[in-house]
Amino acid sequence: MEGLKFVLVFFLLAVASSLTFASDPSPLQDFCVAINETDGVFVNGKFCKDPKLVSEKDFFFPGLNIPRNTSNPVGSTVTPVNVVQIPGLNTLGISLVRIDYAPYGGLNPPHTHPRATEVLFVMEGTLYVGFVTSNPENRLITKVLNPGDVFVFPVGLIHFQFNVGEANAVAFAGLSSQNPGVITIGNAVFGSEPPINPDVLTKAFQLDKSVVNFLQKQFWWDNN
Ligand SMILES: *[C@@H]1O[C@H](CO)[C@@H](O)[C@H](O)[C@H]1NC(C)=O
Numbered sequence: 001m002e003g004l005k006f007v008l009v010f011f012l013l014a015v016a017s018s019l020t021f022a023s024d025p026s027p028l029q030d031f032c033v034a035i036n037e038t039d040g041v042f043v044n045g046k047f048c049k050d051p052k053l054v055s056e057k058d059f060f061f062p063g064l065n066i067p068r069n070t071s072n073p074v075g076s077t078v079t080p081v082n083v084v085q086i087p088g089l090n091t092l093g094i095s096l097v098r099i100d101y102a103p104y105g106g107l108n109p110p111h112t113h114p115r116a117t118e119v120l121f122v123m124e125g126t127l128y129v130g131f132v133t134s135n136p137e138n139r140l141i142t143k144v145l146n147p148g149d150v151f152v153f154p155v156g157l158i159h160f161q162f163n164v165g166e167a168n169a170v171a172f173a174g175l176s177s178q179n180p181g182v183i184t185i186g187n188a189v190f191g192s193e194p195p196i197n198p199d200v201l202t203k204a205f206q207l208d209k210s211v212v213n214f215l216q217k218q219f220w221w222d223n224n
């Protein structure tokens with residue numbers, strides 16, 4: 001009986017760990033440069049281009065040195081470089097972004113990446129950054145970053161960056177997915193299309209219904 005229990009626990013652990021370590025699929029060849037899907041067919045990732053037709057263009061993206069315009073409601077702009085911009089990233093489990101922040105107050109609003117851990121490198125400026133751990137602790141971990149500093153946002157956790165310096169700020173970040181995904185909390189909750197029933201948000205956020213109506217009427221800028 002004890003032996004059987006041991007085998008069962010071992011089996012459950014093995015299943016759990018194979019799920020825990022799930023990430024972007026590993027390539028089974030040198031590369032699998034993405035081509036667009038045929039209508040009505042879906043794969044977990046993208047179809048591969050014939051390797052004979054692949055060229056350096058499939059692995060290249062220029063211009064990440066160019067500052068982006070941050071005159072928008074949140075004062076930041078994300079320039080993604082993932083499998084959409086570089087089809088050669090398909091199956092490779094990695095991507096990159098550049099983030100520009102307006103002087104004092106430029107914000108990359110609280111958001112999560114459902115499929116990636118992020119390693120952020122500050123090139124210019126001073127950023128107040130943070131993430132919140134999951135329930136029930138919901139512990140806030142923050143740091144003020146300066147040029148040369150690197151900070152990690154673990155996969156799935158809500159995080160943000162806020163420019164607390166007087167000048168523009170610029171950061172680059174590596175993400176552990178070819179397609180990290182972004183869920184901006186305010187946009188998803190108050191700006192969904194169609195809107196979430198206000199009774200749900202009134203109870204969930206313990207707000208007056210008029211505040212929920214006000215929030216649902218706002219324009220939720222997407223900085224990505
Ligand atoms: C796929 O199609 C979209 C829109 O039609 C286009 O912007 C994109 O560059 C295409 N990607 C590839 C890898 O061909």
Ligand SMILES: *[C@@H]1O[C@H](CO)[C@@H](O)[C@H](O)[C@H]1NC(C)=O
Binds near residue numbers: 069070071
């Ligand atoms: C930045 O964007 C704003 C708003 O769209 C625009 O008014 C402004 O001219 C742009 N600035 C530059 C330098 O392109």
